[in-house]
Amino acid sequence: MGNKTLESAEVFGHEGAHGVYAMDNTAESVGLQGLLNQQDAALKSGNFPLPPDVMQKINDGLAKTEKFAQQTEKIIRGGYAGSCFDGLGPFTAQLPLPLAVGRRTGWRRCRRTAREGLGGA
Numbered sequence: 001m002g003n004k005t006l007e008s009a010e011v012f013g014h015e016g017a018h019g020v021y022a023m024d025n026t027a028e029s030v031g032l033q034g035l036l037n038q039q040d041a042a043l044k045s046g047n048f049p050l051p052p053d054v055m056q057k058i059n060d061g062l063a064k065t066e067k068f069a070q071q072t073e074k075i076i077r078g079g080y081a082g083s084c085f086d087g088l089g090p091f092t093a094q095l096p097l098p099l100a101v102g103r104r105t106g107w108r109r110c111r112r113t114a115r116e117g118l119g120g121a
Contacts, residue, residue, distance in 0.1 A: 010073045017072035021065045032061035 022029035035058045042048045049055060 006077070010076050013072045013076045014069045017069040018065050020072075021068040025064075028061065029065075032058070032065075035061070 035054060038054070039048075039050055039058060042050055050058075
């Protein structure tokens with residue numbers, strides 16, 4: 001990629017998207033954190049691995065939040081026509097996500113666009 005500003009925006013947007021996903025899916029995220037805490041405790045006590053059904057729940061939960069975060073990265077790179085960054089120009093793509101989105105379209109539309117990429121409403 002070569003552009004440090006864009007790389008920083010992608011990392012910021014990706015990691016921030018995990019938090020946005022957790023806020024939008026609170027019950028699911030709290031459940032996932034509980035399972036991750038169980039996993040950590042099992043590792044520390046030597047009672048690992050966890051049962052396959054628990055591991056599957058962890059993997060499924062992590063996959064959802066990771067997909068949402070990757071969708072956000074794609075939006076920042078301008079990979080989505082009709083997304084938050086469509087038509088905003090190359091300068092906007094170099095701004096951290098909240099700054100760029102707040103300029104013309106609003107953060108809600110960006111979150112909605114990322115959710116639509118996941119098949120949500």
